[in-house]
């Protein structure tokens with residue numbers, strides 16, 4: 001075949017071949033596109049699965065967290081209940097102890113004057129656990145929570161008459177006193193070295209008494225501590241104070257305490273650290289009972305017979321044990337009913353129970369008319385009067401049990417008034 005027909009036939013063949021190639025290419029394209037789609041589908045499925053896993057894991061995680069939170073809640077609730085029960089138990093134990101004290105330590109003999117010295121000594125021996133003596137008047141500080149802030153104890157130092165001091169020791173010796181003899185009140189007992197001699201004398205007269213003192217620690221050194229021990233002191237409370245005007249700051253008090261402990265160089269252990277309330281260390285020194293502590297007087301101070309601005313709004317209804325089992329003797333021989341009142345403050349003058357001299361008997365002072373009157377005024381759960389009206393010192397819990405335990409003596413006291 002020649003000519004145009006042949007040319008045409010050739011052209012058709014070329015076109016057919018091209019079409020075939022296009023078809024093939026199209027087919028290949030479709031194939032790869034299908035592959036791609038299928039791959040994409042696979043990825044999407046994979047992704048979906050992954051996503052589900054994540055969601056599932058997340059839900060499982062959330063469930064675990066939820067369970068933990070619920071367990072925590074349940075435990076917290078249990079804890080609250082246990083703490084509540086524990087507090088309630090503690091309160092019950094305190095009430096039981098206090099009921100025992102109210103029923104046994106407040107006795108009718110305490111409420112009447114007694115002028116027989118032997119009977120008076122007998123009652124003293126059965127009742128008094130602590131005699132506090134101020135062998136001189138000086139204190140170097142004027143702490144804001146102490147009456148010394150407004151009543152001078154810094155410009156002079158008055159010593160207790162030595163004969164009077166020896167007479168007190170002799171009286172205590174006559175009943176083989178084995179309670180506490182504390183060198184405290186409103187002086188700083190370590191400010192005058194005469195304290196060492198006074199302790200030595202007490203040790204000679206009273207081998208069985210527990211000799212003790214409270215100090216602000218300003219004069220205390222390790223050497224002094226040994227001297228006090230050798231003289232016979234066996235109990236020491238070292239108070240950690242900031243400056244006279246400063247209010248309690250927990251960390252500041254703690255740091256000061258640690259510095260003092262470091263300076264003293266004795267072993268110690270921190271036994272209490274209650275934020276903004278109390279920090280205390282037990283000092284390990286020979287067989288002496290030594291405590292060092294700082295307390296927040298804004299929270300646990302006493303208004304000291306209305307002379308210090310602490311808890312002024314408090315109304316006392318609780319009975320008070322102080323004039324029953326303690327005796328407080330000021331540097332001038334005045335005997336006071338408790339640690340919170342003192343003979344050198346005008347508004348406390350009428351609290352003086354007696355003024356001792358070297359011929360007095362501390363036993364007759366303990367049972368004299370004023371002592372008995374003080375005790376009558378502090379029995380029962382009614383509102384207290386005078387310097388006691390806002391005092392929060394060593395209170396008894398008002399409860400049916402404590403009232404019951406105190407019922408009989410309260411009735412006796414009322415009948416005597």
Ligand code: SF4
Nearest residue numbers: 139141143146148186
């Ligand atoms: S609290 Fe102690 S150290 Fe302070 S002024 Fe009173 S007696 Fe002195």
Ligand code: SF4
Nearest residue numbers: 320338387388391393
């Ligand atoms: S109630 Fe307070 S002020 Fe009154 S005697 Fe007792 S401790 Fe002292």
